[in-house]
Amino acid sequence: MSARKTQAKPNVSADELKQYYRDMLLIRRFEEKAGQLYGMGLIGGFCHLYIGQEAVVVGLEATAEEGDKRITTYRDHGHMLACGMDPKGVMAELTGREGGYSRGKGGSMHMFSKEKHFYGGHGIVGANVPLGAGLAFADKYLGNDRVTYTYFGDGAANQGQVYETFNMAALWQLPVIFVIENNQYAMGTSQKRSTSTPDIYTRGAAFGIPGEAVDGMDVLAVRDAGQKAVAHCRSGKGPYILEIKTYRYRGHSMSDPAKYRTREEVQKMREEKDAIEHVRDLLLSGKHATEDDLKAIDKEIKAIVNEAAEFSKDSPEPDPAELWTDIYADVAPQNA
Amino acid sequence: MATEILMPALSPTMEEGTLAKWLVKEGDEVSSGDIIAEIETDKATMEFEAVDEGTIGKILIAEGTEGVKVNTPIAVLLEDGESADDIESAAASPAPQATSDTDADAPSQAAPAKAKAPDAPQPDRSPDWPEGTETRKQTVREAINAALAEEMRADPTVFIMGEEVAEYEGAYKITQGLLDEFGSKRVIDTPITEHGFAGIGVGAAFGGLRPVVEFMTWNFGMQAIDQIINSAAKTLYMSGGQMGCPMVFRGPNGAAARVGAQHSQDYAAWYAHIPGLKVVQPYSASDAKGLLKSAIRDPNPVVFLENEILYGKSFEVPVMDDFTIPFGKARIWREGTDVTIVSFGIGMTYAIEAAEKLAEDGISAEVIDLRTLRPLDYDTVIASVMKTNRCVTVEEGWPVASIGNHISATLMERAFDYLDAPVINCTGKDVPMPYAANLEKLALTSTAEVIEAVRTVTYR
Numbered sequence: 027m028s029a030r031k032t033q034a035k036p037n038v039s040a041d042e043l044k045q046y047y048r049d050m051l052l053i054r055r056f057e058e059k060a061g062q063l064y065g066m067g068l069i070g071g072f073c074h075l076y077i078g079q080e081a082v083v084v085g086l087e088a089t090a091e092e093g094d095k096r097i098t099t100y101r102d103h104g105h106m107l108a109c110g111m112d113p114k115g116v117m118a119e120l121t122g123r124e125g126g127y128s129r130g131k132g133g134s135m136h137m138f139s140k141e142k143h144f145y146g147g148h149g150i151v152g153a154n155v156p157l158g159a160g161l162a163f164a165d166k167y168l169g170n171d172r173v174t175y176t177y178f179g180d181g182a183a184n185q186g187q188v189y190e191t192f193n194m195a196a197l198w199q200l201p202v203i204f205v206i207e208n209n210q211y212a213m214g215t216s217q218k219r220s221t222s223t224p225d226i227y228t229r230g231a232a233f234g235i236p237g238e239a240v241d242g243m244d245v246l247a248v249r250d251a252g253q254k255a256v257a258h259c260r261s262g263k264g265p266y267i268l269e270i271k272t273y274r275y276r277g278h279s280m281s282d283p284a285k286y287r288t289r290e291e292v293q294k295m296r297e298e299k300d301a302i303e304h305v306r307d308l309l310l311s312g313k314h315a316t317e318d319d320l321k322a323i324d325k326e327i328k329a330i331v332n333e334a335a336e337f338s339k340d341s342p343e344p345d346p347a348e349l350w351t352d353i354y355a356d357v358a359p360q361n362a
Numbered sequence: 363m364a365t366e367i368l369m370p371a372l373s374p375t376m377e378e379g380t381l382a383k384w385l386v387k388e389g390d391e392v393s394s395g396d397i398i399a400e401i402e403t404d405k406a407t408m409e410f411e412a413v414d415e416g417t418i419g420k421i422l423i424a425e426g427t428e429g430v431k432v433n434t435p436i437a438v439l440l441e442d443g444e445s446a447d448d449i450e451s452a453a454a455s456p457a458p459q460a461t462s463d464t465d466a467d468a469p470s471q472a473a474p475a476k477a478k479a480p481d482a483p484q485p486d487r488s489p490d491w492p493e494g495t496e497t498r499k500q501t502v503r504e505a506i507n508a509a510l511a512e513e514m515r516a517d518p519t520v521f522i523m524g525e526e527v528a529e530y531e532g533a534y535k536i537t538q539g540l541l542d543e544f545g546s547k548r549v550i551d552t553p554i555t556e557h558g559f560a561g562i563g564v565g566a567a568f569g570g571l572r573p574v575v576e577f578m579t580w581n582f583g584m585q586a587i588d589q590i591i592n593s594a595a596k597t598l599y600m601s602g603g604q605m606g607c608p609m610v611f612r613g614p615n616g617a618a619a620r621v622g623a624q625h626s627q628d629y630a631a632w633y634a635h636i637p638g639l640k641v642v643q644p645y646s647a648s649d650a651k652g653l654l655k656s657a658i659r660d661p662n663p664v665v666f667l668e669n670e671i672l673y674g675k676s677f678e679v680p681v682m683d684d685f686t687i688p689f690g691k692a693r694i695w696r697e698g699t700d701v702t703i704v705s706f707g708i709g710m711t712y713a714i715e716a717a718e719k720l721a722e723d724g725i726s727a728e729v730i731d732l733r734t735l736r737p738l739d740y741d742t743v744i745a746s747v748m749k750t751n752r753c754v755t756v757e758e759g760w761p762v763a764s765i766g767n768h769i770s771a772t773l774m775e776r777a778f779d780y781l782d783a784p785v786i787n788c789t790g791k792d793v794p795m796p797y798a799a800n801l802e803k804l805a806l807t808s809t810a811e812v813i814e815a816v817r818t819v820t821y822r
Binding site (some may be wrong): 058059060061064065066067070071072095097098126127128129130131132136137138139140145146147148150151153155156157158159160161162163164165167168186187190191193194197260280281283284285289296351353354355356357358359360361 | 368370371373374376394395397403405406407408409411414430432433480519521547552553555557558559560561562563564565566567568569571588589592593597598599600601602603604606607608637638640658661785
């Protein structure tokens with residue numbers, strides 16, 4: 027199905043490839059299910075699906091070590107699944123139930139996990155970028171060698187606070203990887219119509235921040251670039267920018283009729299560039315897995331997603347008393 | 363098993379729609395992601411994609427049908443090896459409920475308060491420091507500086523960042539000596555970039571530090587208001603209690619002198635509006651010190667509103683190893699019986715001066731300094747008004763949706779029967795701050811206005 031030439035990648039094992047396949051497939055099937063639950067009215071409000079962009083988070087999570095932090099914007103389901111958060115807790119947050127990561131008080135755009143060092147889920151475009159640099163600031167201050175993956179989109183890349191942050195991150199040599207997930211559309215506005223530079227990472231040069239563009243439909247390319255960026259940050263050389271060229275198959279949110287691009291454009295990406303199909307081809311052509319092996323993975327993922335969906339429907343709505351909790355802390359939870 | 367394809371909700375508000383067009387027919391094979399129909403919502407025509415793979419066994423709703431309710435079965439999808447015969451059983455099963463069961467018996471948190479005779483509250487009247495403690499004169503500036511230094515000595519995760527806080531030692535000399543003592547790792551000059559460094563401060567708090575972010579003035583802090591409200595104040599709630607933001611935003615607030623409209627603004631009511639923030643506006647040096655130390659230790663984001671004119675004013679400050687003042691405890695500066703004057707921050711200068719002049723005319727005013735606006739010590743205000751039966755509020759901020767408005771409303775709800783006159787709010791005028799000396803004076807409230815308001819409510 028993939029028309030792309032698959033290159034031999036000597037630096038990847040069969041197990042790693044299978045893991046990437048599995049992780050990307052989990053995100054896709056989870057998101058399809060979320061779309062379905064939205065259609066049934068079980069998920070409300072805004073729901074931004076990650077379908078098409080799976081290779082970005084899976085490739086980068088393959089480069090993370092324990093204690094590394096991640097923070098992103100509102101298209102965040104994929105990031106949470108990729109860093110190991112429980113699909114049941116994520117789905118139950120989408121349905122606004124007690125079993126959700128924020129006990130139903132955050133929703134699709136606002137989830138956190140202290141355990142997995144996932145710092146949200148932020149709904150204001152660009153606002154998570156200084157927050158990510160602040161997390162990196164804390165690590166540098168505390169003298170550890172952790173890095174923070176700060177994800178944002180091509181749309182957010184036009185917000186002023188992103189460049190305020192670039193300046194300070196470079197000035198103070200903060201260990202932050204700025205990951206621009208360039209899916210080419212800021213809601214309905216194409217990059218051409220909104221952004222003066224074709225390669226957004228080049229803007230880092232003005233601040234002395236190195237960076238590169240990466241094929242975001244190739245999980246191995248993402249991983250390799252991520253390893254380079256992580257090594258740069260961890261060795262104390264300051265920030266790094268990865269502009270990952272990706273594509274979202276679905277609308278900006280569930281209520282987006284997507285009239286700003288043609289059906290053919292989306293179909294072409296799906297047929298020729300799909301990241302999951304790419305790994306599937308690598309697995310089969312490299313004789314790392316059989317059709318049956320992959321079917322077994324598909325089945326396993328389907329079961330996980332169905333279990334998450336069932337959990338998210340069965341989990342009760344939050345107790346009315348929850349309205350009044352978590353407004354003020356007695357002890358800062360992250361220090362507890 | 364054959365599965366039903368249901369009419370989807372395609373926007374946050376959609377309840378029904380028109381099934382405009384089928385793009386598949388019975389017998390067609392579909393796979394996940396294929397567009398199978400076009401559906402019109404009230405806003406747009408949306409493409410509807412298949413989620414599962416299979417064969418379209420039967421179309422249940424014809425294209426062109428209007429008013430199809432969300433979750434109505436519109437087609438049946440067959441898996442491998444199934445035939446149309448399986449459809450009957452699938453179609454017979456009830457459609458899932460769109461909404462979860464709501465608990466009609468759940469107690470409503472929003473139930474309106476029943477009108478009943480209010481009990482007199484019992485406010486905390488304990489002294490701020492033990493009787494007999496030695497005190498010495500200190501300016502508000504020195505007190506804030508001391509609070510910062512003491513907390514930085516006590517906790518290595520406390521640091522201060524802002525414009526000119528380090529080498530310049532503060533635009534208003536609040537951070538004098540801190541760079542020498544704590545070094546550039548903990549006393550950090552930022553570029554002029556409020557939005558950015560406020561966000562970095564919030565992120566650092568998420569990451570386990572205790573940042574003190576200084577705005578050269580709160581007027582510049584408006585560049586960063588999104589980070590203060592959306593990131594700092596709301597994260598604890600949005601995370602279900604997993605992630606908090608223990609930090610302080612501080613700097614001079616309100617009108618200084620002759621600096622014009624963009625540099626003269628009181629943000630008390632703005633920030634007091636926000637659940638998740640704590641808001642402090644001290645008047646005296648001891649309060650500035652004790653409250654700032656509490657603010658730095660607080661596990662929540664604190665907005666600390668200082669005042670440039672008060673920086674140089676001296677007050678008695680207790681000589682103690684570790685002096686703090688709790689939030690939510692007002693201070694009664696002067697006891698009285700005829701009227702309650704409620705103020706905070708620089709408004710206290712007018713309130714105290716007015717009370718002194720009124721005393722010469724035999725009017726006894728009780729003067730309350732709120733000190734913190736969130737939490738707000740309602741009990742002290744209400745107990746006082748139950749005694750004096752009259753109230754005047756004083757602040758430099760604008761009149762609409764002011765702190766005084768909020769106090770007035772609270773008194774109506776909780777002490778209506780005790781009021782012998784309408785509450786009067788003395789505030790800044792409803793105009794941008796003018797530059798001309800005479801106009802600036804007119805734009806602010808004044809001791810004369812407070813005296814006049816007291817005479818009005820006491821009918822004297």
